[in-house]
Every structure is written in structure tokens, then in C-alpha cells.
Amino acid sequence: xxxxxxxxxxxxxxxxxxxxxxxxEEEESFRDRVSTIAEDGKRLWVYxxxxxxxxxxxxxxxxxxxxxxxxxxxFIKVNGDPLMLFNVLERHFIIFGVVxxxxxxxxxxxxxxxxxxxxxxxxxxxxxxxxGWICPQTIFxxxxxxxxxxLIEGNNSRQRKLDDRSMDFDKLWRKTLKHLIFYLISLVTVxxxxxYVIGMDRVQELINAGPxxxxxxxxxxxxxxxxxxxxxxKLREQVCIIICPYGRLQGVLLDRNSIIxxxxxxxxxxxxxxxxxxxxxxxxxxxxxxCNSCVLVCPTGIDIRNGTQLECINCTACIDACxxxxxxxHKPKGLIRYAxxxxxxxxTRLKFxxxxxxxxxxxxxxxxxxGYLFSIRTxxxxxxxxxxxxxxxxxxxxxxxxxxxxxxxxxxxxxxxVNLLIDDEEGFIKMMGGPLVVGKGxxxxxxxLLVIEKSKIKKSLxxxxxxxxxxxxxxxxxxxxxxxxNDPDNNxxxxxx
Numbered sequence: 001x002x003x004x005x006x007x008x009x010x011x012x013x014x015x016x017x018x019x020x021x022x023x024x025e026e027e028e029s030f031r032d033r034v035s036t037i038a039e040d041g042k043r044l045w046v047y048x049x050x051x052x053x054x055x056x057x058x059x060x061x062x063x064x065x066x067x068x069x070x071x072x073x074x075f076i077k078v079n080g081d082p083l084m085l086f087n088v089l090e091r092h093f094i095i096f097g098v099v100x101x102x103x104x105x106x107x108x109x110x111x112x113x114x115x116x117x118x119x120x121x122x123x124x125x126x127x128x129x130x131x132g133w134i135c136p137q138t139i140f141x142x143x144x145x146x147x148x149x150x151l152i153e154g155n156n157s158r159q160r161k162l163d164d165r166s167m168d169f170d171k172l173w174r175k176t177l178k179h180l181i182f183y184l185i186s187l188v189t190v191x192x193x194x195x196y197v198i199g200m201d202r203v204q205e206l207i208n209a210g211p212x213x214x215x216x217x218x219x220x221x222x223x224x225x226x227x228x229x230x231x232x233x234k235l236r237e238q239v240c241i242i243i244c245p246y247g248r249l250q251g252v253l254l255d256r257n258s259i260i261x262x263x264x265x266x267x268x269x270x271x272x273x274x275x276x277x278x279x280x281x282x283x284x285x286x287x288x289x290x291c292n293s294c295v296l297v298c299p300t301g302i303d304i305r306n307g308t309q310l311e312c313i314n315c316t317a318c319i320d321a322c323x324x325x326x327x328x329x330h331k332p333k334g335l336i337r338y339a340x341x342x343x344x345x346x347x348t349r350l351k352f353x354x355x356x357x358x359x360x361x362x363x364x365x366x367x368x369x370x371g372y373l374f375s376i377r378t379x380x381x382x383x384x385x386x387x388x389x390x391x392x393x394x395x396x397x398x399x400x401x402x403x404x405x406x407x408x409x410x411x412x413x414x415x416x417x418v419n420l421l422i423d424d425e426e427g428f429i430k431m432m433g434g435p436l437v438v439g440k441g442x443x444x445x446x447x448x449l450l451v452i453e454k455s456k457i458k459k460s461l462x463x464x465x466x467x468x469x470x471x472x473x474x475x476x477x478x479x480x481x482x483x484x485x486n487d488p489d490n491n492x493x494x495x496x497x
Contacts, residue, residue, distance in 0.1 A: 034241055035301040035311050045163070046237055046301040047156040048146075049293075053320025062133055063143040074195035074203075079413035079440070082199050089197075092441075098374065099411050099441050103381050107373050114366045119246070121359050123253040127260035131247065132315035137231075137239050140189070142299060142315070145182060145232045152178045156296065179233060186228040190221055237300045241311050254308065257355060261314045262339040263294075263305045266347055271305075274329050287331050294318035294336060304336055380416065380438075380475040381409040382468050387447070392483045401451045402482050408445070408468070410438040418475075420448065421467040427452035450482060457484035 036044045076083040078097040085094035093100040093108075100108070122130070132138060152174050153159045162171055195203045211218035231239060240247050254260065268288035272280070280287070288305070295303045297318060300311040304318045322336040343349065387403040395401040410416050418436045420429050430449040438444035450464065461481045468476040 035309070036237060036241065044301065046299065047160045048299045048301075048317070049156045049296040049321075050150055051297045051317040051320050053324060055316040056320050059133060059316065060143065063139045066134065066139060067143070071192055074192060074200040081413055081441075082195075084196060085199060086196055087198060097413070098377075099413065101381070101409055101411060103409060104377065104411075107377065110373060111370055114370055118363055118366055120253060121363055123246075123250060124255065124258055125356055125359050127254060127258050128247070128250055128312065128314040131240065131313035135313075137244070138313060138315065141232055141236060144185060146299075148181055148185075149178060152181075179229075182233050183225065183229045186232070187221070187225040190225045190228055193224075194221065237311070240313055241300060247310060247313075250310065256342040256345075257340050259338055259340055260308060261304060261312060261316060261319060261336065262341065262344050263288075263307070263336050264334070264339070264344055265305070266344065268305070268335050276329075287326070287335050289325065289329060291325055293321040293325050297321045308341070377411075378476055379410070379412045380418070380468055380470070381411065382476045382478055383407045384466055384478045384480045386480065386483065392485065395449070395451045399451045399453055400457060400482075400484055401449045403447065403449055404480065405445065405447050406436075407443065408436075408438050409443050410440055413440050415439050416470045416475075418444070419469050421469055422450070423465055423467075427456070427464075452482060457482070460484055460486050 036046055038044050073084055074082065081097075081099070082094055083097055085092060087093065091102050119130075149159065153162055162174065165171065191203055191207075206214055206217055235243075268286040270284070270286050271288040271290040272283075272285040274289035274291070278285075292303075294305065295301075295318075297320070298304070299315060299317065300313060302309050302311045304312065316338075319336050319338075323333040326333050326335055384404050384406045387405060390403050392400045392402055406420070408418060416438050418438055420431075422429065428451055430451060432447040432449070436444060436446045452462070452464075456462075460483065462484060464480055464482050466478045466480060467474055468478065
């Protein structure tokens with residue numbers, strides 16, 4: 001080999017390596033920026049094609065069922081109170097008919113911790129299924145606002161053409177009608193959100209009173225409706241990509257065994273256009289015909305064939321689109337499917353392994369823990385304190401007395417008559433005033449005397465146990481101290497004298 005031929009071989013090899021590196025950098029460039037933001041920083045508007053398929057039908061069913069629950073729940077009442085109420089301002093919470101007070105804060109904290117752990121473990125196992133199937137942002141966007149957009153402006157190609165052309169009457173009335181409906185839906189939605197905070201009765205009173213009697217309230221709702229409108233009319237997928245912290249966390253939580261929407265690159269590559277007269281297997285071509293159907297239906301504008309990306313919300317639109325194409329070209333479905341990265345790389349089927357079983361057991365255990373905390377929660381929370389600054393008194397020649405105050409929180413949905421008992425048969429309780437009745441969801445207070453026989457007092461501080469009773473049922477037990485003389489054995493009023 002001459003020196004000139006060697007030089008040409010090196011130049012050719014260098015050129016080939018440089019070309020392959022440029023192609024690799026171009027293929028991986030999607031990781032350097034968000035799919036909906038151009039290189040110059042401008043927003044790339046996403047025009048997803050309307051999905052069709054079995055999974056989309058299931059999502060339709062789940063979404064409209066959740067929407068039905070959302071809009072009906074505020075009207076459901078239990079014993080005159082809402083089924084669900086989250087009144088943060090007045091610290092009044094009702095969850096599935098159970099009233100919660102600030103005294104139940106420990107249950108709330110444990111519930112939140114359990115919920116966070118549940119989300120983490122659920123994501124580790126199943127990826128972002130929550131985002132695509134249950135998240136309110138996705139449900140409202142894809143099954144209300146997006147459907148109205150399809151109805152008024154047409155499918156993705158017609159929407160793109162409508163936005164690109166100059167303003168005319170057809171574009172004006174379509175855009176005006178769409179955004180007017182968007183805002184009206186946002187306003188109605190805000191009213192229902194408000195019903196979860198203050199109750200539907202108060203919302204209806206607010207509406208009936210009109211903006212003249214409560215201008216501040218109506219202005220506030222109009223502002224919240226405008227924010228809600230902007231989220232779904234303008235921000236859209238940016239909420240999932242940029243704003244939502246859960247979307248950012250998924251990159252940390254996912255691993256090779258997490259079940260996510262995945263592209264089977266072993267089966268799909270190398271990609272090539274479809275030729276019905278060609279045997280793709282003999283031609284060493286993969287099953288992917290590079291039709292871009294999976295990209296066209298993606299609501300966040302990504303190419304799932306590039307692998308796991310933070311923009312993916314596991315909505316399964318690409319699965320339906322790919323399955324429809326595979327049917328047309330007479331290839332097996334599942335080129336894009338729910339799978340783990342390990343199962344794709346190793347070419348094995350997804351199995352319910354020990355890891356999934358273990359995490360599922362942990363998730364079940366956490367839910368059981370929350371259920372147990374709710375089950376041991378008492379209907380009445382009571383506090384008994386001796387009157388500040390008071391000491392024992394001689395009730396009569398045979399008894400001492402202490403004065404106490406009792407504070408009761410009724411956590412039930414009905415009025416409760418309350419009476420106190422003590423285990424010591426030699427003593428008795430004398431209530432000040434009439435019978436103690438605590439209204440539903442109210443706080444009751446009362447003062448009473450505890451009278452104990454002198455012969456039973458053996459030390460200056462005696463432990464006593466009160467039982468809080470209602471309708472013959474024990475609601476709570478409280479311990480307190482009874483103050484007696486420092487030297488009860490030398491008390492002149494005792495039986496020994």
C-alpha cells in the first residue's frame with residue numbers, strides 16, 4: 001500500500017466516523033431541549049391528532065366517570081352536611097362523611113406522608129399512569145377542552161391551517177366561540193371547586209345574591225376562572241412539562257424495571273417506509289414503517305421512539321396509533337406498549353415479579369394503615385382540666401371536692417348528650433348547670449365537681465379516670481388528678497377520728 005492510498009483510507013475513515021457522530025448527535029439532540037420549545041426559545045404549539053383505539057376508549061370511560069363524580073359530589077349530603085368538604089379557611093374538613101377537626105392533624109400528617117410514599121412506590125412500579133389516566137389536568141384538557149377544539153376547529157391539520165392563515169370571518173367566529181366556551185366552562189368549574197371549600201349551599205346563596213351584594217366574592221371567582229382558562233387555553237402541556245413537580249420527579253423515581261409506555265426498538269429498528277410487495281424480514285428492516293403516527297397523536301409533542309422522556313405522560317395515545325398501523329400492515333400489535341426497559345432490552349415478556357409483588361404489598365399495607373387510623377378515631381375528643389388556681393374543698397364532713405372544666409369536640413353528624421362517670425364507686429360527679437349536650441361539629445364546655453369520700457384519699461394527688469358516655473356508649477376515657485390534703489391520715493374529718 002502506497003503512502004497516498006494510506007492517506008486516502010485515513011481520510012475516508014475519519015469522514016465516516018465524523019458522519020456517524022453527527023448523526024448520533026442529531027438523533028440525541030432531543031434531549032438538549034424541551035420538545036415544545038424551539039432552539040430560539042419560542043413556544044412550539046402542539047397540534048395533536050385525535051386518538052382512536054381501545055385504550056383511548058378506556059380512558060374516555062375513566063375520565064367521564066371521574067368528571068361525573070367531581071360534578072355530582074358537591075350535591076351529595078350526609079345528615080345535612082356535604083360528603084366532601086375542604087374548608088381550609090375555617091379549618092373544617094369532611095371526608096366521605098367523616099368530620100375532621102384541627103385535633104385530627106396527626107391523622108392528616110400521617111395520611112399525607114402515606115400518600116407521598118404511595119405515589120413514589122406507585123411511580124417506581126407503574127410510571128406516570130396517574131398523569132395520563134387520572135390527573136385533573138389531563139382529564140380536563142384532553143376530554144373537555146380538546147374535544148371542544150376538535151368540534152369547532154376540526155382535527156390537527158385543520159387547526160394548524162386555521163392558525164397559519166390571516167384573520168377572516170371564519171377564523172374570527174371559530175376562535176371567539178371556542179374561547180367563550182372555554183371561559184364559561186372554567187367559570188362553572190371554579191364554582192364547583194369552590195363548593196368543595198365552602199359547600200354547595202353557600203355557593204348557591206352567593207349566586208342567588210348576585211354580584212351587587214357580594215362584589216368581592218364574584219370578582220375573586222372571575223379571576224380564578226381566568227387563571228383556570230389560561231391554563232387550558234394557553235399553558236396546556238407546559239403545566240405537565242415545566243410546572244408540575246411530579247413530572248420532574250419521575251426521572252428520579254423510574255428505573256429499568258418501571259412499567260412505562262415503551263417503544264420496542266429491537267423489533268422496530270431499523271425503520272423503513274412500508275412496501276407491501278417487500279418481505280421486511282428478508283430485507284433486514286424492522287416493523288416500524290416510520291409513519292410518525294405516534295408523534296402526531298402525542299399531546300406533548302414527543303417521539304416515543306427516542307426512549308423515556310420527561311414530557312411523556314403515559315397517555316397511551318401512541319399505543320393506539322401504532323396498533324392501528326400495525327393492523328393495516330398485517331404486523332403484530334405491541335410495537336409500542338406498556339413495558340419496562342429491561343423487558344424491551346432482553347426481549348422478554350413483562351411478568352408480575354417479586355419486586356412488583358413486594359411494592360404492591362407495601363402499598364396495600366399503607367392503605368390498611370390509613371384505614372386503621374380512621375377506624376380508631378373517636379367520635380368525641382375530650383379534655384378535662386382542674387380549674388386553674390383551685391385547691392380541694394370540704395364538700396361536707398365526709399367528702400372532699402375538686403372543681404373541673406371539661407371541653408368536648410363532637411366529631412359526629414348529630415347532637416350528642418354527654419354524661420361523665422368514674423370508676424370509684426365512693427365518689428360522684430355533680431354537673432354545674434343543666435344536662436350537657438354538644439351539637440354536631442361543635443365544641444362544648446361545662447364545669448363540674450368531683451366529690452370523693454375522705455377515707456379514699458390516701459395521698460395529696462390521686463389519679464382518677466373519667467368515662468365520657470353518650471346514650472349508654474363509652475365515647476372516651478380521660479385521666480386526671482384529684483388534689484387532697486398533704487397529710488390525709490391526720491385529717492380531722494377522717495373516719496379515724
